[in-house]
Amino acid sequence: MLGEAEVATAMDAVLLARLQFAFTLMFHYLFPPVTIGLGVLLVVMEGMYLKTRDLHYEAMAKFWTKVFAVTFAMGVATGIVMEFQFGTNWATYSRFVGDVFGSALAAEGIFAFFLESGFLAVLVFGWDRVSPGMHFFATVMVALGSMFSAVWIVVANSWQQTPAGFHIVGVGSAARAEITDFWAMVFNPSSVERLVHVLLGAFIVGAFVVLSVSAFYLLKGRHLEFARRSFTIALVVAALASLAEVVSGDSQARTLATTQPAKLAAFEGLYRTTPGGTRLTVMGFPDTAEERVRGEIAIPGLLSYLVWGDWNKPVQGLDRVPRADWPPVALPFQTYHVMVGLGFVFGALTLVALVMRWRGTLFEARWLLWTFVFAVAGPFAANELGWVAAEVGRQPWVVYGLLRTLDATSKSVSAGQVLASLVMFGVIYALLFAVYVFVLNDKIQHGPDEPAAPPAATTGRELLAAAGSLAGRRGESLTSTGGAAGRAGRE
Amino acid sequence: MDLHLFWFALLGVLLTGYAILDGFDLGVGILHLAARRDDERRVLLNAIGPLWDGNEVWLVTFGGALFAAFPRAYAAVFSAFYLPFMLLLFALIFRAVSIEFRSKRESAAWRRFWDGAFFAASTVATFLMGVAVGDSMLGIPIGPDGDYTGGVVDLLRPYALLVGVLAVATFAMHGSIYLHLKTEGELQRRIHGWMWRTFGFFLVAYMLVTVVTLVTVPAATRNFTRLPWAWVVVLLNILAVANIPRAISKGKPLGAFVSSSCTIAALVFLFGVALFPNLLVSSSDPAWSLTIVNAASSEKTLRIMRMIAFLGMPFVAAYTAVVYWVFRGKVELGKFSY
Numbered sequence: 001m002l003g004e005a006e007v008a009t010a011m012d013a014v015l016l017a018r019l020q021f022a023f024t025l026m027f028h029y030l031f032p033p034v035t036i037g038l039g040v041l042l043v044v045m046e047g048m049y050l051k052t053r054d055l056h057y058e059a060m061a062k063f064w065t066k067v068f069a070v071t072f073a074m075g076v077a078t079g080i081v082m083e084f085q086f087g088t089n090w091a092t093y094s095r096f097v098g099d100v101f102g103s104a105l106a107a108e109g110i111f112a113f114f115l116e117s118g119f120l121a122v123l124v125f126g127w128d129r130v131s132p133g134m135h136f137f138a139t140v141m142v143a144l145g146s147m148f149s150a151v152w153i154v155v156a157n158s159w160q161q162t163p164a165g166f167h168i169v170g171v172g173s174a175a176r177a178e179i180t181d182f183w184a185m186v187f188n189p190s191s192v193e194r195l196v197h198v199l200l201g202a203f204i205v206g207a208f209v210v211l212s213v214s215a216f217y218l219l220k221g222r223h224l225e226f227a228r229r230s231f232t233i234a235l236v237v238a239a240l241a242s243l244a245e246v247v248s249g250d251s252q253a254r255t256l257a258t259t260q261p262a263k264l265a266a267f268e269g270l271y272r273t274t275p276g277g278t279r280l281t282v283m284g285f286p287d288t289a290e291e292r293v294r295g296e297i298a299i300p301g302l303l304s305y306l307v308w309g310d311w312n313k314p315v316q317g318l319d320r321v322p323r324a325d326w327p328p329v330a331l332p333f334q335t336y337h338v339m340v341g342l343g344f345v346f347g348a349l350t351l352v353a354l355v356m357r358w359r360g361t362l363f364e365a366r367w368l369l370w371t372f373v374f375a376v377a378g379p380f381a382a383n384e385l386g387w388v389a390a391e392v393g394r395q396p397w398v399v400y401g402l403l404r405t406l407d408a409t410s411k412s413v414s415a416g417q418v419l420a421s422l423v424m425f426g427v428i429y430a431l432l433f434a435v436y437v438f439v440l441n442d443k444i445q446h447g448p449d450e451p452a453a454p455p456a457a458t459t460g461r462e463l464l465a466a467a468g469s470l471a472g473r474r475g476e477s478l479t480s481t482g483g484a485a486g487r488a489g490r491e
Numbered sequence: 492m493d494l495h496l497f498w499f500a501l502l503g504v505l506l507t508g509y510a511i512l513d514g515f516d517l518g519v520g521i522l523h524l525a526a527r528r529d530d531e532r533r534v535l536l537n538a539i540g541p542l543w544d545g546n547e548v549w550l551v552t553f554g555g556a557l558f559a560a561f562p563r564a565y566a567a568v569f570s571a572f573y574l575p576f577m578l579l580l581f582a583l584i585f586r587a588v589s590i591e592f593r594s595k596r597e598s599a600a601w602r603r604f605w606d607g608a609f610f611a612a613s614t615v616a617t618f619l620m621g622v623a624v625g626d627s628m629l630g631i632p633i634g635p636d637g638d639y640t641g642g643v644v645d646l647l648r649p650y651a652l653l654v655g656v657l658a659v660a661t662f663a664m665h666g667s668i669y670l671h672l673k674t675e676g677e678l679q680r681r682i683h684g685w686m687w688r689t690f691g692f693f694l695v696a697y698m699l700v701t702v703v704t705l706v707t708v709p710a711a712t713r714n715f716t717r718l719p720w721a722w723v724v725v726l727l728n729i730l731a732v733a734n735i736p737r738a739i740s741k742g743k744p745l746g747a748f749v750s751s752s753c754t755i756a757a758l759v760f761l762f763g764v765a766l767f768p769n770l771l772v773s774s775s776d777p778a779w780s781l782t783i784v785n786a787a788s789s790e791k792t793l794r795i796m797r798m799i800a801f802l803g804m805p806f807v808a809a810y811t812a813v814v815y816w817v818f819r820g821k822v823e824l825g826k827f828s829y
Contacts, residue, residue, distance in 0.1 A: 070591060076544060077587040081580050083554050087569025088576055091638065094569075098562020099788040106559045106796040109552035110803030117548045118810040121541035122817055129817055141810075169789075173636060176562070178789040410570035412639035421577040428581055432588060439595045 013415040014406055017089040020422045022391075024081050026384050027429050031075035033383050036150060036199065037206015037237075038068045039143030044233055046139050050132060060230055061139075062127065063448035064210065067440065069124045072146075074436055076117070078429075089418065092173065093398055093408035099178045100166055100185055101156050108152035116145030147199060154198050158191035160399050161390070162259045168402070177402065189259050193252045194390075200245040201386065204346055205379040207238035212376035213444055215369040223447050228363060235357060239350035245343055250306065257307045260400060261316045263393035266327045267336040268303060269293040270317040277301030278315040283337060286329040291318075293333075325396065332393040335385040342382040349375060494793040495783040498560040499767065501800060505556055507759045509549035511665075511752045516543040518666015520586060520613025521659060522685060523606060529599075531678050532606060534822050536590060538673040541818045543590065545811065547583070559796055563637045563786035564770040571631055571639030571771075572623055575646060579619045586612035614659060621658025625651030628708055628765055630772030635779050637786075650707065653700055660696040661758070664689040664735070665751045671744045673822050686739050686747070697732065710772065711765040721764050728757035 042064055049057035086094050122130060122138035130138070165184030166177040179185055211234045217227035256264040265271075269281050271291035280303040284296035301311040308315070318326055349371065356362040363369070398405045516539035526532045558565040569576060585608050593605035629650055632641040667685040674682055704711045715721050731753040738746035766772070770786055773779040787793065 073544070073587055073591045076547070077584045080547070080551055080554075080583060083551055083558075084569060084576055084580055086558065087554075087565045088573050089570070091566035091570040094558060094566040095562050095637070098558055098565065099792045102559025102562070102788050102792045103795045103799065105555040106799050107803075109548075109555040110799060110807060113548045113551055114545070114803075114807045114810060117545040118814050121545060121814050125541045126817060179792050179795070182791075182795050410566070410573070410638070412570050413573045417573055417643075421574070424577065424581060428584060432584065435588060435592050439592055442595055 013413070013418060014409050016415055016418040016422060017409050017413075018405065020089065020418055020425065021085060022388075023422065024078065024085065024425055024429075026387070027433075028075065028078040028082055029384060029387060030380060031071050031078065032146070032150070033202035033205035033379075034071045034209055035068055035075055035206075036143075036146045036202035037204065038064055038071070038209065039139075039146050039206070040203060041206055041210055041234060041237060042068060042139050043143050044237075045230075046136050048233075050136055056225055056229060059226055059448045059450070063226070063443075064230070065123055065139075066443055067209070067213075069120070070436065070439055070443070072116075072120060074432070077432075081425075087410075089410055089413060090398075090408050091410035091412070093403065095174075096176045096403050096408070097156075097160070097399065099176060100159060100163075103179070103182060104152045104156045104159075104186070108149055112145050112148035112152065115148065116142055119145065150198055150202070151195060154195045155186055155188075155191045158194050159185055159188050161194075161394055162189040162191075163399060163402060164188035173407070177399070190252075190255055193248065193255055197245065197248045197252055197386075200241045200248055201379070201383045203241035204238055204245065205383060207234040207241065208346075208372075208376045208379045210234035211238060211372045212374070215372040216444070217447065218363055219366060219369050219373070223450075226448050231363075232357060235350060235353055238346070239354050242343065242346040242350050246347060249340065249343060254307050257315060260394070262318060262321045262325060262327055263332070263390075264307075265316060265318045265321070266329045266332040266393050267389060268315070269296070269329060269333045270303075270315065271329075272319050273314055273317040275314060277304040277311045277313070278307075279303060280306065281337075284333075286333045288326075288329050327393050327395045332389045335392070336389040339382045339385040339389060342378050342385075345378060346375075346382075494790060494797065495787055497797060498556070498787070498793055499763070499770075499783045502553065502556055502560070503759060503763045505549055505553040507756045509546070509553055510755045510759055512546040512549055513543070514662045514665045514755055515539070515669035516546055516666070517613045517617045518662035518664070519670060520609050520666075521617065521663045522666055522670070522689075523610045523613070525685060526678070529602060530824070532602075533594070533824055534674060534678060535670065536593065536609075537822045537824060538670055540590070541814065544587075545814060547587075556796075560788055560793060561770055561781070561783065561786040562788060564781045567633055567637050567639060567771055567781055567786075568623075568627075571633070571641070572626075572646065574643050575619050575622060579616055582612040582616035582619070585609075586616065617659050617662050618655040621655035622646065622651045624658070624762060625654030627771065628654070628704070628711060628762070630710070630774035630780070632775045633771060633773035633779050633781065634775065637779075637781060640775065650703060653696075653703060657693075657696040657700045660689065660693040661751075661755060664693040665748075665755065668735075668739075668744055668748045668751055672748060675821050683739075686744075687736075690735055690739070694732070708765075711761075714764050714767055718764065721761070724757055724760050724764075728754060728761070731757060 042061055045057050045064065046061040048054070049061055119138040119141040122135065123142050126135055126138065163177065165179060165181035165186075165188065167180050168175055169178050170176055210230050214227040214231035214234065217223045218231065253264065253267075256267075268278075269284060269286040270278065271286075271288075271293075277300060279298035279300045281293055281296055281298045284293035284298070286293045303315050304313050305311045318329070353362055353368060353372070356365060356368065394400055396404055396406065398408045519535055519539050523532060523535055526535050554565075557568070589605040589609040589612065593602055593609065596602070626646050626648070629648060631639065632645065634640045664686070667682060667689045671679060671682045671686055731750045734750040735747050735754070738744070738750055768782050768784070769780045770783060771781040773781070788796075
């Protein structure tokens with residue numbers, strides 16, 4: 001057994017490892033939602049260009065591709081850290097989940113990473129090297145690839161929340177989960193709902209980024225045609241995704257009541273199970289020592305109705321869970337509530353803007369445009385907070401009900417080493433972030449290239465032919481009629 | 492083929508792919524400061540611009556495959572090399588950032604800073620990977636439960652550092668040959684000189700490591716009695732190395748590039764032969780070594796993943812080929828360049 005002092009050091013090491021994971025992950029997660037969301041918008045914009053041959057759409061696709069590329073580079077650079085970190089800091093966890101995560105990670109590596117990175121080169125550097133059809137194909141592949149990454153990561157994380165399709169081999173520190181049913185693992189009780197929630201959250205981020213920059217141009221009277229069209233496309237995507245996200249969140253909470261009741265109880269600040277309908281706490285300050293929520297504003301019976309569709313059926317509180325298995329309450333409670341609140345704000349804001357766009361008054365409403373310039377912070381915050389709620393709410397387990405976080409770290413890595421790397425990450429990421437903001441600002445200040453400039457159509461014929469035949473039948477026909485000829489025809 | 496062997500071999504393929512592909516772009520980074528003018532440095536960056544990102548994915552996939560197929564080895568290797576791998580990560584991050592951000596400003600000071608960062612990050616990353624290979628050749632103290640029991644200093648052994656130097660030399664040579672293929676005119680003539688110098692550097696390091704390995708690391712050739720055909724690879728390795736200067740002086744840089752790729756492949760292969768059937772040798776007690784059997788995932792998982800690999804590999808090969816085809820030929824600085 002460990003002595004008291006050793007337990008204290010072990011806790012320090014675990015706490016530091018958790019802090020490092022949280023910090024590096026939250027930093028990393030600033031970028032993938034942008035690329036996932038922008039990816040969809042790029043497909044729409046470039047698709048519109050191919051359909052209409054309107055050069056404004058081409059300028060849009062080119063400009064947002066630049067933003068996409070810088071963000072993608074950040075995502076890759078910070079993403080490798082995450083993959084390494086399972087092994088460097090969480091060796092026991094890696095041994096425990098390796099067999100289960102194996103297939104998901106292999107699928108991600110092979111299908112998603114290669115797909116994205118390979119075609120990203122064509123996307124960014126290939127404008128004058130391949131035909132428009134081939135380029136569009138690359139855009140679609142990159143958008144699909146970035147979503148595919150999310151699929152496997154969320155599947156793996158969902159398995160940690162609601163493990164399924166496995167059995168445990170070995171005992172004690174040598175115990176590990178082995179797959180018995182691949183599809184049961186992939187479609188574990190929470191994976192589909194969580195995936196939908198994550199993807200919609202990313203669409204909202206991507207759309208709000210476009211809304212913010214476009215609103216800025218509109219306010220400054222720059223690139224007006226570009227900004228109006230970008231704003232409109234992003235607004236439709238943002239509104240649809242925001243509304244869908246509310247529905248998705250609701251269905252997830254209902255699943256949570258049966259799969260992870262302790263987490264739901266923490267989200268809702270439910271210390272005690274009371275007979276009859278359970279109230280929905282709108283806001284308050286949970287106090288775990290006194291097991292109550294201070295300054296609570298609550299709607300009676302609503303949680304019961306949302307979860308069970310029955311105003312009088314009680315929802316389980318933390319009193320039904322052994323004290324040793326309680327998650328922290330205050331942090332998941334607050335992050336969850338702010339996320340939900342922000343979600344409703346996005347819905348309301350985009351609906352108001354949509355109505356005004358339809359009535360033709362949107363682009364004159366400067367107050368609303370200024371709101372959109374700054375509103376972009378909201379979706380980033382909501383995405384991060386949602387993950388904090390989901391991951392802290394899972395504590396004290398790293399794999400729910402099976403492996404405790406306290407037992408999951410690398411025994412050979414000391415607290416001092418983790419502290420050293422954590423400080424280094426802090427410094428490097430601060431620098432990285434400053435440079436990212438700086439470069440992004442540069443791109444935004446520079447703005448899109450005006451579409452009036454004559455198109456550079458100097459691509460060699462054999463290149464077009466090669467690209468076309470690789471892109472298949474569709475690409476070939478685009479090659480013969482599109483590219484230089486298509487553009488020339490329009491001039 | 493035995494499942495465990497299949498995954499060991501596939502890891503070898505991924506590592507080889509990584510070393511050949513990211514090898515040349517790390518090499519370009521190592522040589523970056525040798526180019527003097529801004530436009531020359533831009534040519535160097537754009538020679539690898541569309542490709543380095545995809546090349547790095549081979550490392551990500553290697554890491555993922557190691558995690559998936561041999562979780563105990565993944566856990567042991569990554570936690571044992573904690574600080575070196577953290578440094579490697581910082582180097583890779585810096586590298587990515589400096590490639591992306593150098594071109595964003597015209598200022599000479601800005602560009603000088605990122606040029607330096609790009610060079611340092613590429614060199615450090617390459618060196619650390621070499622050190623990890625060297626340490627793996629020697630074995631590291633692993634306890635009975637698969638956890639590393641040594642400290643950071645135990646990893647900084649002369650042999651491991653020497654392999655690190657070999658890695659830098661190899662990638663520098665590989666990168667210079669690649670650059671010769673991608674450039675023209677005055678810059679290409681100067682790069683011709685780089686090829687000779689880096690080859691000399693490589694040759695010295697290569698012979699030194701070979702001799703030291705044969706004399707001080709008996710485990711390296713332990714498997715040769717059992718697998719006599721491994722000598723063929725040694726022979727091919729020597730032929731490939733010998734063909735590099737021959738191809739350069741005959742003015743066939745593509746031949747030289749293929750030869751240096753074969754050299755890298757042979758070195759990775761010999762590294763695999765030296766380890767087999769271990770993934771990580773325990774220097775504390777051979778019985779605690781992590782092997783392709785005791786460190787592996789279940790047969791079921793290995794089988795599922797083999798299916799995924801078979802399904803995915805044709806795609807990977809296809810789109811890697813597409814990208815290299817689209818970006819073939821000499822570097823031209825254009826509107827979409829760095």
